[in-house]
Amino acid sequence: xxxxxxxxxxxxxxxxxxxxxxxxxxxxxxxxxxxxxxxxxxxxxxxxxxxxxxxxxxxxxxxxxxxxxxxxxxxxxxxxxxxxxxxxxxxxxxxxxxxxxxxxxxxxxxxxxxxxxxxxxxxxxxxxxxxxxxxxxxxxxxxxxxxxxxxxxxxxxxxxxxxxxxxxxxxxxxxxxxxxxxxxxxxxxxxxxxxxxxxxxxxxxxxxxxxxxxxxxxxxxxxxxxxxxxxxxxxxxxxxxxxxxxxxxxxxxxxxxxxxxxxxxxxxxxxxxxxxxxxxxxxxxxxxxxxxxxxxxxxxxxxxxxxxxxxxxxxxxxxxxxxxxxxxxxxxxxxxxxxxxxxxxxxxxxxxxxxxxxxxxxxxxxxxxxxxxxxxxxxxxxxxxxxxxxxxxxxxxxxxxxxxxxxxxxxxxxxxxxxxxxxxxxxxxxxxxxxxxxxxxxxxxxxxxxxxxxxxxxxxxxxxxxxxxxxxxxxxxxxxxxxxxxxxxxxxxxxxxxxxxxxxxxxxxx
Amino acid sequence: xxxxxxxxxxxxxxxxxxxxxxxxxxxxxxxxxxxxxxxxxxxxxxxxxxxxxxxxxxxxxxxxxxxxxxxxxxxxxxxxxxxxxxxxxxxxxxxxxxxxxxxxxxxxxxxxxxxxxxxxxxxxxxxxxxxxxxxxxxxxxxxxxxxxxxxxxxxxxxxxxxxxxxxxxxx
Numbered sequence: 001x002x003x004x005x006x007x008x009x010x011x012x013x014x015x016x017x018x019x020x021x022x023x024x025x026x027x028x029x030x031x032x033x034x035x036x037x038x039x040x041x042x043x044x045x046x047x048x049x050x051x052x053x054x055x056x057x058x059x060x061x062x063x064x065x066x067x068x069x070x071x072x073x074x075x076x077x078x079x080x081x082x083x084x085x086x087x088x089x090x091x092x093x094x095x096x097x098x099x100x101x102x103x104x105x106x107x108x109x110x111x112x113x114x115x116x117x118x119x120x121x122x123x124x125x126x127x128x129x130x131x132x133x134x135x136x137x138x139x140x141x142x143x144x145x146x147x148x149x150x151x152x153x154x155x156x157x158x159x160x161x162x163x164x165x166x167x168x169x170x171x172x173x174x175x176x177x178x179x180x181x182x183x184x185x186x187x188x189x190x191x192x193x194x195x196x197x198x199x200x201x202x203x204x205x206x207x208x209x210x211x212x213x214x215x216x217x218x219x220x221x222x223x224x225x226x227x228x229x230x231x232x233x234x235x236x237x238x239x240x241x242x243x244x245x246x247x248x249x250x251x252x253x254x255x256x257x258x259x260x261x262x263x264x265x266x267x268x269x270x271x272x273x274x275x276x277x278x279x280x281x282x283x284x285x286x287x288x289x290x291x292x293x294x295x296x297x298x299x300x301x302x303x304x305x306x307x308x309x310x311x312x313x314x315x316x317x318x319x320x321x322x323x324x325x326x327x328x329x330x331x332x333x334x335x336x337x338x339x340x341x342x343x344x345x346x347x348x349x350x351x352x353x354x355x356x357x358x359x360x361x362x363x364x365x366x367x368x369x370x371x372x373x374x375x376x377x378x379x380x381x382x383x384x385x386x387x388x389x390x391x392x393x394x395x396x397x398x399x400x401x402x403x404x405x406x407x408x409x410x411x412x413x414x415x416x417x418x419x420x421x422x423x424x425x426x427x428x429x430x431x432x433x434x435x436x437x438x439x440x441x442x443x444x445x446x447x448x449x450x451x452x453x454x455x456x457x458x459x460x461x462x463x464x465x466x467x468x469x470x471x472x473x474x475x476x477x478x479x480x481x482x483x484x485x486x487x488x489x490x491x492x493x494x495x496x497x498x499x500x501x502x503x504x505x506x507x508x509x510x
Numbered sequence: 511x512x513x514x515x516x517x518x519x520x521x522x523x524x525x526x527x528x529x530x531x532x533x534x535x536x537x538x539x540x541x542x543x544x545x546x547x548x549x550x551x552x553x554x555x556x557x558x559x560x561x562x563x564x565x566x567x568x569x570x571x572x573x574x575x576x577x578x579x580x581x582x583x584x585x586x587x588x589x590x591x592x593x594x595x596x597x598x599x600x601x602x603x604x605x606x607x608x609x610x611x612x613x614x615x616x617x618x619x620x621x622x623x624x625x626x627x628x629x630x631x632x633x634x635x636x637x638x639x640x641x642x643x644x645x646x647x648x649x650x651x652x653x654x655x656x657x658x659x660x661x662x663x664x665x666x667x668x669x670x671x672x673x674x675x676x677x678x679x680x681x
Contacts (some may be wrong), residue, residue, distance in 0.1 A: 058626075123624065145658075280543040280547070353582045367618065
C-alpha cells in the first residue's frame with residue numbers, strides 16, 4: 001500500500017469516526033473529505049484541482065431526470081399519509097380480516113407494504129405505522145412482541161418494495177457503475193440498466209418477503225392462538241353493501257393508484273418520473289375527495305375525465321379539450337380543499353425537507369468520492385476485492401457484510417451514495433455478476449440490517465413512537481423471527497439469482 | 511451584554527432569511543407535481559412534447575433542494591447518526607454543533623464556493639443557453655444556484671455556531 005492509499009484508508013476511518021459524533025451526515029462527509037484533500041495536496045499526493053469537478057458533478061445531479069422521481073414519490077406518499085387515507089385503509093382491512101385469528105396482523109403487513117411502497121422512506125413509514133397500528137394491535141390482545149416485530153419488519157419493506165426511493169437512487173448509481181465497468185472492460189457500446197429494471201427485479205423478492213411474513217403470522221396464530229386473537233365483530237360496523245361501498249372507496253382507490261403507477265413503469269409505458277407525477281397528482285385528488293366527502297362530484301368528474309382521455313384522444317382536440325377543462329376544474333377544487341385543510345402545506349414542507357436532505361447527502365458524498373479517488377482509493381478497493389479468497393463470491397460477500405455493518409449507523413441513502421460508486425464498478429466487472437441481481441441483493445441486505453438488533457435504525461424509530469407498554473426487549477425479541485426470514489431470503493436470493501433477474505428479463509429481454 | 515444581543519440578532523436574521531427562502535422553495539414541490547403531470551397529459555394524450563417545459567421542471571427541482579437546504583438544516587431535517595447524539599446533554603450537543611459548524615460545514619461550503627463561483631461566472635460571461643435549441647436560455651441562472659447554496663449553508667452554519675455558543679455560555 002502506498003502513502004496515498006494509506007491516506008485513503010485513513011479518510012474512511014476518519015469519516016466513520018466523525019459521523020458517530022452526530023453532526024449532520026452530509027456535512028460531515030464533505031468537511032472531513034475536504035480536510036483530507038488539504039493533507040493530500042500538502043504532502044504532494046493529490047492534485048487539489050481535482051476538486052474543481054465538484055460544481056460540474058452537482059450540476060449533473062441537478063439535470064438528472066431520473067432523480068426527479070424522488071420528490072414526486074415522496075409527495076405521493078406523504079399526501080396519502082397526512083390525509084389519513086392510510087389510516088382508513090388499515091381500519092377497513094382490519095375489519096375485513098380481523099374476525100379471523102391473525103387477521104389484524106395480516107392486514108398490518110398488507111397495508112404496511114402499500115404504505116412502505118408509497119413512501120419509500122423507512123423512518124417515516126415506521127413512525128406512521130407505529131403510531132397507527134401498534135395501539136390497535138395491543139388493544140385487541142396481540143402479543144406485544146409479535147405486534148412490534150410485525151410493524152418493524154413491514155416498515156423496512158420501504159427499502160425494497162417498488163417504487164421505493166432507495167431503488168430509484170440505487171438504480172441511478174448502478175447505471176453509472178455498470179457503464180463504467182463495461183467501459184473498463186473495453187466495451188464501448190455498453191448495455192444499460194435502468195430504474196425500471198431494478199423495480200422489476202425487486203418485485204418477486206418483495207412479494208416473497210411479504211408472503212413469508214404473512215405465513216409466519218398465520219403459523220403463529222395457529223400454534224399460539226392467544227398471541228394473535230380474532231377481533232369480536234363490531235356491531236356498529238357497516239355490513240353487506242355498505243361495507244362493500246366503503247371498501248371500494250378506502251381500499252380500491254389508493255391501491256389502484258399505487259398499482260397504476262407501478263404497472264405503467266414496469267410495462268414500459270412511462271418513465272418512473274412520469275408515473276410518479278401521476279401518483280402524486282392522484283394522491284392530491286384522493287386526499288381532497290376524503291376531505292370534502294359531502295361534495296365529491298367535481299373530483300369524481302375530474303377522475304372520470306382523466307380516464308376518458310386515453311381512449312378518446314384519437315378523436316383529436318375537439319373531444320379532449322372539454323375533458324381537460326373538467327380535469328382542470330376538478331384539480332382546482334382539489335387544491336383549494338387540501339390547502340384550506342392545511343394538508344397541502346404540511347405535505348409541501350415535508351416533501352421539500354426530505355428531498356433536500358437526500359440531495360445534500362448526495363453532494364457531500366460527491367466530495368467524498370472525489371477525494372477518495374484522488375488518493376487512489378478506488379485502485380485499492382479494486383485490488384483488495386479482486387484478491388479476496390473465493391473470487392467473485394468472496395468479493396460480493398465482503399461488500400455485503402460491510403454494507404450490513406454500515407447499515408447500523410448510516411442511512412440507506414448514505415450507503416448508496418458513498419459505497420456503491422466505489423465498489424459496484426469493481427463487482428460488475430467480475431464474471432457472472434448481474435447488475436439487477438446485485439442491486440436487489442444490496443437492497444434486501446440493507447433492509448435486513450435496518451431491523452437487526454441491537455442497532456437497526458428501525459428499532460430506534462419504533463422505540464420512539466411505541467406506546468409505553470412496549471419495551472425495548474419486546475421489540476428486539478419480536479423482530480428476531482423476521483430477521484431469520486430475511487436471512488433465509490438473502491441466502492435463497494444468493495443461490496437463485498433468477499428470483500431477481502427473471503422478471504426484468506421477461507419484461508425487457510435483458 | 512449588548513454585543514451578545516447583537517450577535518443573537520444576526521442569528522435570527524439568518525434564520526429568518528433562510529426560512530423565508532426555504533418556505534418559498536417548498537411551493538416548488540407542488541409546481542413540480544402539477545407541471546410534470548401536465549407534461550404527461552400533453553405527451554400521452556395530445557402527443558405534444560415540450561423541451562422547455564421539461565427543463566423548467568428540472569430547474570424547479572434543483573432550486574427546491576438547493577434553496578431549501580439551509581432551512582432544512584435549521585429545522586433539523588438533515589439526518590445525523592444519532593447513536594450517541596440523541597442521548598447527549600444539551601451542552602454536549604451544542605459542543606458538537608459548534609465544532610461541526612466551524613470545522614466541517616464552513617470549510618466545505620468555502621471550498622464549494624471557491625470552485626462554484628468561477629463555474630457560474632463562466633456561464634454568465636457567455637449567457638449560456640440550453641444545449642437543446644428549444645430549451646431554456648437561462649442556464650447561467652441554474653448554475654448560480656450552486657454558489658448560492660454554498661453561501662446560504664455557510665450563513666446557516668454561522669447561525670448554528672452562534673446558537674451553540676449561547677448554550678455553552680449559559681452556566
